[in-house]
Amino acid sequence: MSPPDFFIGWDRxxxxxxxxxxxxxxxxxLALLAGIGLLDGQDAAPRGLFHLAPPPPxxxxxxxxxxxxxxxxxxxxxxxxxxxxxxxxxxSVLLSGDGKxxxxxxxxxxxxxxxxVTGLKLRRGTIDMLVVGEEVHPLPDPPIAAPAPVxxxxxxxxxxxxxxxxxxxAMQPGQxxxxxACASLCLIGGVPPVFVTASPVAGASFLLLAGPDGRALADxxxxxxxxxxxxxxxxxxxxxxxFKVDLTQARVL
Amino acid sequence: MTAHLLVLAVEAYLGVxxxxxxxxxxxxxxxxxxxxxxAHAFRPLLLPGLTLLWPLVLVRTLAKLRxxxxxxxxxxxxxxxxxMAWLGLAVLIPVALVLAWSLKAPTxxxxxxxxxxxx
Amino acid sequence: xxxxxxxxSWTTSKKLYDAGLIAGIAxxxxxFSHFAIGAVDDQALRIRALGSxxxxxxxxxxxxxxLARLDRRxxxxxxxxxxxxxxxxxxxxxxxxxxxxWYFAFSPLGxxxxxxxxxxxxxxxxxxxxxxxxxxALLILLVLAVTSHDFWLSFLTPKLWKALHLGVYAAYGLVVLHVxxxxxxxxxxxxxxxxxxxLGLVALHLxxxxxxxRKPRMAAAAPSGLVHACKLGDIAEGRAIVVxxxxxxxxxxxxHEGRLSAVSHLCAHQNGPLGxxxxxxxxxxxxxxxxxxxxxxxxxxxxxxERIATYRLHLTGDDVMLDPSPNPPGTYVQPLEPA
Numbered sequence: 001m002s003p004p005d006f007f008i009g010w011d012r013x014x015x016x017x018x019x020x021x022x023x024x025x026x027x028x029x030l031a032l033l034a035g036i037g038l039l040d041g042q043d044a045a046p047r048g049l050f051h052l053a054p055p056p057p058x059x060x061x062x063x064x065x066x067x068x069x070x071x072x073x074x075x076x077x078x079x080x081x082x083x084x085x086x087x088x089x090x091x092s093v094l095l096s097g098d099g100k101x102x103x104x105x106x107x108x109x110x111x112x113x114x115x116x117v118t119g120l121k122l123r124r125g126t127i128d129m130l131v132v133g134e135e136v137h138p139l140p141d142p143p144i145a146a147p148a149p150v151x152x153x154x155x156x157x158x159x160x161x162x163x164x165x166x167x168x169x170a171m172q173p174g175q176x177x178x179x180x181a182c183a184s185l186c187l188i189g190g191v192p193p194v195f196v197t198a199s200p201v202a203g204a205s206f207l208l209l210a211g212p213d214g215r216a217l218a219d220x221x222x223x224x225x226x227x228x229x230x231x232x233x234x235x236x237x238x239x240x241x242x243f244k245v246d247l248t249q250a251r252v253l
Numbered sequence: 254m255t256a257h258l259l260v261l262a263v264e265a266y267l268g269v270x271x272x273x274x275x276x277x278x279x280x281x282x283x284x285x286x287x288x289x290x291x292a293h294a295f296r297p298l299l300l301p302g303l304t305l306l307w308p309l310v311l312v313r314t315l316a317k318l319r320x321x322x323x324x325x326x327x328x329x330x331x332x333x334x335x336x337m338a339w340l341g342l343a344v345l346i347p348v349a350l351v352l353a354w355s356l357k358a359p360t361x362x363x364x365x366x367x368x369x370x371x372x
Numbered sequence: 373x374x375x376x377x378x379x380x381s382w383t384t385s386k387k388l389y390d391a392g393l394i395a396g397i398a399x400x401x402x403x404f405s406h407f408a409i410g411a412v413d414d415q416a417l418r419i420r421a422l423g424s425x426x427x428x429x430x431x432x433x434x435x436x437x438x439l440a441r442l443d444r445r446x447x448x449x450x451x452x453x454x455x456x457x458x459x460x461x462x463x464x465x466x467x468x469x470x471x472x473x474w475y476f477a478f479s480p481l482g483x484x485x486x487x488x489x490x491x492x493x494x495x496x497x498x499x500x501x502x503x504x505x506x507x508x509a510l511l512i513l514l515v516l517a518v519t520s521h522d523f524w525l526s527f528l529t530p531k532l533w534k535a536l537h538l539g540v541y542a543a544y545g546l547v548v549l550h551v552x553x554x555x556x557x558x559x560x561x562x563x564x565x566x567x568x569x570x571l572g573l574v575a576l577h578l579x580x581x582x583x584x585x586r587k588p589r590m591a592a593a594a595p596s597g598l599v600h601a602c603k604l605g606d607i608a609e610g611r612a613i614v615v616x617x618x619x620x621x622x623x624x625x626x627x628h629e630g631r632l633s634a635v636s637h638l639c640a641h642q643n644g645p646l647g648x649x650x651x652x653x654x655x656x657x658x659x660x661x662x663x664x665x666x667x668x669x670x671x672x673x674x675x676x677x678e679r680i681a682t683y684r685l686h687l688t689g690d691d692v693m694l695d696p697s698p699n700p701p702g703t704y705v706q707p708l709e710p711a
Contacts, residue, residue: 006650008662009385009451021445026392033396033428036565037403040424041417043559099478151371158362171413177557181491181503182475188490189479198362221492226499229363233371252496253362256481256488263484286526287677292377295521302518313527323529325681325698326638327621331534336585338541339577345545346570353552353563356498 066118067093067130070144072237073111075210075217076164076192077103079130080147080238090147090238093121094129094192094208095136096165100182102190104135114141122165126239127194127206129164147238152202157243158229158253159197161209161220163187180225187220195243198227201234207243214244227253267304274303277310285317375675377523389452393459400425415474422467423555424562427547429460430513431569434544438580444648447659454520457540461517464510471503502554509546512539522641530643544573591618598686598693601625604710605690607632612656614647620696622647623683626656626667631707633667634683634694640665640701641678669704 007018069081077095084091095103095117109115116139119132163186165171166179187193193209201207211217212232232245278296282289289296303310380386404421412420433456439446449456476483476490491501516537525533548570556563592599601615607627614637615623622637624647635656637647644660651657655664655673665672670680679702684695687708699705 006652006657006659007448007451008652008657009448010383010662018445018448022448025446025449029392029432030396030399033400033425034403036428037400037421037425038407039561040559040565041404041406041408041421041561043409043420043561101480153367153371154369155365156363156368157365171416177499177502178554179475180499181487181501184492185476185479185481185486185490188481197365199365201365221490222494222499226494226496227362231368235371252494252498256485259488260482260484286377286523288375288377288526289523290376295377295379295523298379298521299523302515302521302524305515305518309528317527324531325621325701326636326640326643327531328534328638328643329621331531331538331643334535334538335541336581338538339574339581342541342545343574343578346548346574349548349552350567350570352497353556356553357557 062120062122064118065121065130066116068114068116068139068141069093070146071095071109071111071113071115071136072146073105073109074215075242076190076208077105077136078192078208078240079115079117080144082144087239090144092128092147092238092240094127094164094194095119096129096131096191097189098131098133100163100165100186100189100191102192103132106135106137109136109138112143112146113138114143115139126204127164129192131165147240149242150236152234152236152241154232155201155234155243156229156231157195157197157201157207157234158199158227159195159207160227161187161224162194162196163224164192164194164208177225183224184221187224193217193220193224195230202236202241204241207234207241210242210244212244212246214242217245217247220247223247223250223252229253270304270307271300273307273310274300277303277314281314281318285314375677377521379521385448386452386455389449390455390459393456397425397429397459397463400428413474415470419467419470419474420555420559420562422463422470423551424565426460426464426467427551428565428569429456429463430544430547431573433457433460434540434573435576438576441580441584444659450660457513458517458520461510461513464513468506468510500553502550502552505546505550505553509543509550512543512546516540516543525642530638530641534643587616589616589618592696596693597695597697599696601634601685601692601694603690604687604692607692610651612647612649614645615694617696620698623694623696623698624656625685625692625694626651628654628667628707631667631709632685632692633705633707634685635665635667635670636681636683636698636701638680639663640672640680646680668707669702671702 005015005018067079067081069079072078072080079093079095080090081093083089097103115136117130117132117136118134119130122129122131163183165186166183195207195209197205197207209217229251230243230245231249232243235242235244278299401421405417408417433453436446436449436453440450472483472487476486479486481489487503491503493499493501516539519536528536551566556566590599599615599617602613607613607625609627612624612626615625617623623634624637625632625634628651635646637645639646639658639660641658641661641663644658646656646658649657649659651667655666657664663672663678665680670682672678681698681701682703682705683698684705685708686693687710
């Protein structure tokens with residue numbers, strides 16, 4: 001039998017004062033956890049270090065669509081579809097595969113071939129992406145003209161390198177440091193890199209990244225999801241802006 | 254590639270550990286700890302620890318099988334380590350927090366500017 | 373304490389303790405996810421909820437030790453601290469699995485390969501890879517959780533077990549780095565929790581350590597080699613005074629039915645502070661887990677088998693003198709009977 005002021009775990013008799021104290025501690029513990037849980041849940045979606053505007057939730061339910069158009073393989077697989085009522089100029093749609101992968105492209109497919117692709121359409125702001133689950137094959141259709149590249153000159157732009165897929169709505173959040181490893185993984189897998197600018201360039205806040213030669217960039221893991229300043233030529237292709245950057249000049253802020 | 258080799262090495266380590274753990278709970282534990290005699294329900298609980306720490310388990314098992322007696326209870330080394338740990342944390346934690354605050358201070362984003370014509 | 377190991381030696385207090393813990397965690401996760409704001413995936417929300425909950429639990433479990441040193445009424449929280457630790461590790465592992473199943477899934481690489489190659493750092497303080505800190509902390513917590521059964525205490529010896537479990541402090545430092553370079557860079561509310569918990573915990577430990585360090589230590593007097601422990605009247609019936617030595621482990625001198633016995637201050641179970649215990653049913657009883665020892669030989673009453681070192685005492689007038697060299701654990705020493 002333990003004395004009333006001495007707690008022994010295996011003895012049920014621990015005294016009233018001790019019991020009252022423990023009841024108080026337990027109530028405090030429960031209130032503390034509920035309170036902090038409530039507080040922590042009030043964090044809005046991460047916005048990255050430039051406090052970029054958080055991406056709005058997808059503005060339409062994600063539906064499967066079939067698009068026909070001209071495929072450009074460089075810098076990253078992009079589909080250009082004929083202008084329509086909503087898109088007065090040649091409309092670009094970035095292509096990606098399922099999960100953290102680029103689209104699966106038939107090796108025989110030539111740059112500029114006409115294709116028909118079915119996939120889930122993601123849309124965020126001015127940028128569209130089609131998630132294509134199947135391999136992309138050529139069509140016998142007559143080709144539509146390639147978008148004539150228009151140079152907008154050399155620019156110095158601040159922003160964050162994101163993967164085109166999460167940024168267009170596959171994940172929430174799709175930006176910020178806590179998403180950095182995930183974005184790097186998408187970029188390794190071949191998802192097109194999108195530069196989200198801190199201030200708009202020629203009316204656009206999303207630029208497709210490319211190397212100075214207009215080809216895909218090598219490893220972007222060091223710079224993904226950080227506030228960076230990039231320099232290079234910006235080129236308009238249809239309604240898509242391509243930012244041809246030299247990563248050796250990149251500066252982390 | 255290196256990453257994959259590392260994952261394979263960890264899997265191999267754990268594989269060896271699991272085999273030794275099974276040998277330990279079935280064949281050795283009764284010779285090492287009298288409180289394990291006739292007690293079986295607790296043994297599965299030991300498997301993760303035996304698997305994870307198998308080199309240490311091996312060393313302790315050999316010492317026990319050779320009948321080495323344990324040294325007298327002493328807490329002085331641990332108390333000193335405890336003190337050092339908290340003095341270390343008392344430096345590390347404020348430094349880490351100050352670093353975190355300074356890194357997350359909103360960065361003034363320079364305006365996008367056109368710096369020249371295309372080459 | 374048990375003669376035969378069982379998976380968990382349940383007592384009513386342990387059941388209440390675990391129920392309170394699980395209720396608290398359920399409340400936290402509910403409050404977090406039910407009232408969460410912001411356009412965030414359910415998976416990302418789960419990652420955040422489990423991660424921030426694990427941080428809070430780890431901070432709280434590390435506060436139990438110093439609180440129990442400052443106020444004895446917190447000792448019952450220490451009694452089942454290992455369950456608290458295992459549950460904390462489970463929540464942290466849930467956080468890690470949620471990350472693996474979302475941020476590191478759906479890639480051409482396996483999730484573990486992906487975790488190792490995705491985040492390589494930026495060569496700048498911004499973008500220091502924070503995930504390795506989390507992995508290292510979780511590994512430590514896993515080692516502690518899987519060695520929490522009493523078998524490990526006896527197999528590794530309390531000294532080595534304690535040394536291993538001191539790793540929890542390294543884990544806490546790593547967790548602070550993990551959140552400092554990770555979640556804190558994106559979350560505002562969590563920043564308040566981390567700052568208050570981490571700095572509060574440091575202050576609590578430093579204050580407790582300062583108080584403990586001020587307790588006087590005694591050196592053996594030459595040439596007899598004996599230590600003047602206390603006056604005869606200093607020890608209350610059924611209790612002990614603790615003699616802290618300058619170059620040896622502390623000794624507890626108990627008074628039971630007027631007679632004095634000296635034993636190690638360290639319980640054979642987890643090195644708990646025996647000298648702060650009581651004599652109950654004729655046995656020294658540890659304030660941490662209630663392990664018991666006979667006064668005269670430092671042996672646990674049968675059928676239990678634990679033993680602690682005993683010491684010899686001498687009386688010089690009113691002065692209790694201690695021979696600071698310990699006898700082998702379980703050695704019989706005739707209790708000192710004042711005339």
